[in-house]
Amino acid sequence: MKFASVSGLWALLVVAAMAGCGGGGGDGGGSTAPAPTLVSITVTPANASLEVGSTGQFTATGTFSDNSTQNLTGSASWSSSATAIATVSDDAASKGTVTAVSAGSAMISATVGTVAGSTVVNTSVAGVAANVMPVTVNGSLCAASSYLNKPCVSVTVCNPDLSACQTVNDILLDTGSFGLRIFRQAIPNLALSQVASGAGSLTGCVQFADGSSLWGPIQRAAVKLGNEPAVQVPIQVIDSSFGSLPLPCTNADPSPVSSGFAGILGVGVLVEDCGPGCVITPSNGVYYRCSGPICVGTTVALADQVQNPVARLPEDNNGLMVQLPSVPVGGVPSLDGSLVLGINTRTNNTPASPTVFPTDANGDIRTIFNSVNSVGFFDTGSNGLFFPNADPAVLPVCPPPNNDWYCPPVTRALLATNVGNPGSPTQIVPFNVSNFFTLVNSPNFVFSDIGGPSTFGFDWGLPFFMGKSVYFGIEGRTSNLGAGPYVAY
Amino acid sequence: MDLRRATTYLCVALTTLWLAPSAWATLGETADSIAKDSNALSAATRTTITRAKYAMQVMKSETTTVREYLTPAGVVFAVAWNGVTHPDLSVLLGCYHEEYRSASAEQQRVQGRRQKQVRSQRLVVESWGHMRNLQGRAYLPELVPEGVNLYEIR
Numbered sequence: 120m121k122f123a124s125v126s127g128l129w130a131l132l133v134v135a136a137m138a139g140c141g142g143g144g145g146d147g148g149g150s151t152a153p154a155p156t157l158v159s160i161t162v163t164p165a166n167a168s169l170e171v172g173s174t175g176q177f178t179a180t181g182t183f184s185d186n187s188t189q190n191l192t193g194s195a196s197w198s199s200s201a202t203a204i205a206t207v208s209d210d211a212a213s214k215g216t217v218t219a220v221s222a223g224s225a226m227i228s229a230t231v232g233t234v235a236g237s238t239v240v241n242t243s244v245a246g247v248a249a250n251v252m253p254v255t256v257n258g259s260l261c262a263a264s265s266y267l268n269k270p271c272v273s274v275t276v277c278n279p280d281l282s283a284c285q286t287v288n289d290i291l292l293d294t295g296s297f298g299l300r301i302f303r304q305a306i307p308n309l310a311l312s313q314v315a316s317g318a319g320s321l322t323g324c325v326q327f328a329d330g331s332s333l334w335g336p337i338q339r340a341a342v343k344l345g346n347e348p349a350v351q352v353p354i355q356v357i358d359s360s361f362g363s364l365p366l367p368c369t370n371a372d373p374s375p376v377s378s379g380f381a382g383i384l385g386v387g388v389l390v391e392d393c394g395p396g397c398v399i400t401p402s403n404g405v406y407y408r409c410s411g412p413i414c415v416g417t418t419v420a421l422a423d424q425v426q427n428p429v430a431r432l433p434e435d436n437n438g439l440m441v442q443l444p445s446v447p448v449g450g451v452p453s454l455d456g457s458l459v460l461g462i463n464t465r466t467n468n469t470p471a472s473p474t475v476f477p478t479d480a481n482g483d484i485r486t487i488f489n490s491v492n493s494v495g496f497f498d499t500g501s502n503g504l505f506f507p508n509a510d511p512a513v514l515p516v517c518p519p520p521n522n523d524w525y526c527p528p529v530t531r532a533l534l535a536t537n538v539g540n541p542g543s544p545t546q547i548v549p550f551n552v553s554n555f556f557t558l559v560n561s562p563n564f565v566f567s568d569i570g571g572p573s574t575f576g577f578d579w580g581l582p583f584f585m586g587k588s589v590y591f592g593i594e595g596r597t598s599n600l601g602a603g604p605y606v607a608y
Numbered sequence: 609m610d611l612r613r614a615t616t617y618l619c620v621a622l623t624t625l626w627l628a629p630s631a632w633a634t635l636g637e638t639a640d641s642i643a644k645d646s647n648a649l650s651a652a653t654r655t656t657i658t659r660a661k662y663a664m665q666v667m668k669s670e671t672t673t674v675r676e677y678l679t680p681a682g683v684v685f686a687v688a689w690n691g692v693t694h695p696d697l698s699v700l701l702g703c704y705h706e707e708y709r710s711a712s713a714e715q716q717r718v719q720g721r722r723q724k725q726v727r728s729q730r731l732v733v734e735s736w737g738h739m740r741n742l743q744g745r746a747y748l749p750e751l752v753p754e755g756v757n758l759y760e761i762r
Contacts, residue, residue: 266719295722295738326693328722328737328744330712367693379719385739392739393692396671403671404693481741491759496738502720523718575736575743575762578722 155183160191160236162229166348166433167238169205169219170245177207177215179229179236195229200281205240222247224341224349226281239281241348248467249346250435250460254292256443256581257564258453262289266379267564268502268581270443272458274384275343276301279312279351284343289381292458294441294591295498296385297392298425299342300325300333300355304374305381311338314353316408316417323355323406323425324368325392331378333357334364334371336409342428344460350431353423357382362409365416383500384428386439386458388482388591388604391424430593435461437596438603440468441499445586448530448551450563454585462590462598473590473607474546475600476539482604485538486577494576495537497589497606501580504550504570506535516572517555524555524571535577539605550582635701635731636748638682659760661753674700677761679753686747686761692740697733701746704731708746 159182169175181191192215197207204223208216217227219242228237243249252272255261261271270292276299277284287305314321314337321337335358341349357378359371372378385392397403401416406424408417429439443456459468476484478496486495489508509525514533517526530553538545551568558566567585583589592603600607657664662685663678672691676684687700698705711728723736735744745761752758 269720297739324693325739326742327739328724328735328742329718330694330724330735331717366696377717387739389740393671394740396669396692400670402669405671482738483741496741498722498738500720500738501722505721505723520716523721573723573736574725574734574758575723578736580722 155185155187157181157191157231157234158184160195160229160231160234162227162236162238165238166241167217168241168243168249168348169217171219171221171242172245174216174218175240177217177227177229177238177240179215179231181231181234191229191231195231198228198230200226200228201284205242222346223275223284224277224281224343239349241346243346247346248459248465250465250468252345252458252460254441254443254456254458256454256456258455260288260290262375262381265289266502267559268566268569269379270456270499270581271380272384274299274301274382275349276306276309276311276354277341277343277349278309279339279341281341281349283308283310284341285309287381289375291380291383291500292441293383293385293498293500294387295496295500296325296327296383297387297389297427298354298385299340299352299382299428300335300357300385300425301382302375302378303335303356303358306356309340311340311354311356313338314423316406316419316423319408319410320362321353321406321417321419321423322362322409322414323392324365324371325355325405325425326367330370332368332371333378333383334359334368335361337406337423337425344428344432345458347432347435347460350428350433352428352431353425354428355425362407362414363412365404365407365414367404386427386429386591387498388438388478388606389427389594390430391421391426393419393424394421397424427593429460430596432460435464435468436593437464437598438462438590438592438600440470440588440590441584442588443581443584443586446565446567446582448553448568450558450561450566450568452563452565454565456584462592462600464598470588470590470600470607473588473600474544475590475592475605475607476537476544476546477541477601478604478606479540480594480604482606483576484540484606486535486579487538488533488535488577492538495579496576497579497583497591499581499584501578502569503566503580504552504582505573505578505580506570507573507575507577509572514552514570521555522572524569525552526554526556527552528554530554530568548583634676634684634699635687635704635746636751637684637702661756677747679751683751685751685753686745688743688745688762690737690741690743692742694735694742694744697746701731701733704728704746704748707731708733 179191179195197209205225275286359373406419407414440459491508514525552570553568590607592605594604677686733746737743
């Protein structure tokens, strides 16, 4: 919520009133009732938003043991958890006046004696939409040695009480997973809050389809996406030295160099990384309870599972849009796009009239290519178009060790048909595949026309997103495009 | 080819004689190994589906489904899975696991990929997919019954 700045003058009056009350004391008149004591302090407005450079007046209200309340703004001692983001005045003439210094979130506290209360203030730069996160494909947000077609974003992770924050680049934008995972090496200055599992520490093992895995403790953090208010969510702190590695995570990545990213932001159409299966069975292979070096499988409530932080935003929580400019055949060196949070919640995320493909419970649709119908999914975390049933005369596979890619003699213009769940709508998607060697021997690093074979289904990787606005509707949420889960473009 | 097949059966014999009952090897083994699998994979339900050229045993847990494909003679020639995790391949591949492990170790990691294929002399192991729907299969090309399309193994 926004609020107008008000004069701090009245605060003086409060101070005067307090002084007037204070002298009277309990020593007169033989009253036997003890003086009411201060029990708690509430700071308002809660979760306020301020634009950088502007100020706002905060109020501290004390609740006493006799349930009476009193305005304590003028007598409280005021402080901010992050003065680089927002300051709060403790001068007698302007107590509780908050000034937004830079974009972020800070905790504003008011203390009287041993009683304290606090609230969060979210600050943003005027004229910059709070729900837009820049995406660079092999650009400034990616580490220097990144692999081709890698989309990167920047995420700010804070201690739950906002006492410290760290902004981390080289976070892989991934619509094929759910939740935020960051290497411990990338957030050395943070002290996040460990999620408990019985008497132990909740720890996660996530496997990927390439056989790699990530292991580490599940901790609560305040996560800031763009200039949205910080959301409190469980994230995975990737740390292969934590506890001991269970069987499914024996090859857990030890460092950003091995994974190819400092972290991964999973913003696909589902909310949790495991879902109901991990609520029911302890031998789920994903969640473990670690006590010292001993880690055993455990059940986990949905609320404690690592989850898509977009689903936890106060307003823009019904989905997101990935927007990338088009890329010509042959590629470009790098590409700037955006991740826009929310669907039809603001003027900048109102869809024209995309085709909406409801997905199944896994986030999948069907894709028909060369007359064969197989499972299809939309994944910014895959760096090419990977699909089965190609005619080797049209799309020969490159010789080893590059047999992950197609090597047609010339660029092939191809068509596939996407089919929503459970059978409509259908739409034809044109795409190109060029010779892998021709592409990678150019100075370019971002390609719309790169692909390789798959033996299962159609993986619409990053090239699919170029030149499109692709909407991901989160399960259990609705927008003008319908009820999630769906993908629309 | 006969030699390869002989090797396959030798593998079965070795497993049965030396490793049972602590190992639950199944690929290349006969159907009775499946009961052991369903314990090892903590499967909640088990069903059998018979098709023209093979039979399929399906083991379902809350988080992962494993399908084992049997030749008419009752030998497991392929396994396929999908779920939130890949199953323990040392269980499913049995005595082929070491062969898989060394072939996999030789393969270079390719970042940005959501799939993997490992081919060894007797075995093909493939995985694919995304979080909450990881898929995969392993099969012995030499034992796939004539007329079975690999597309059905998934």
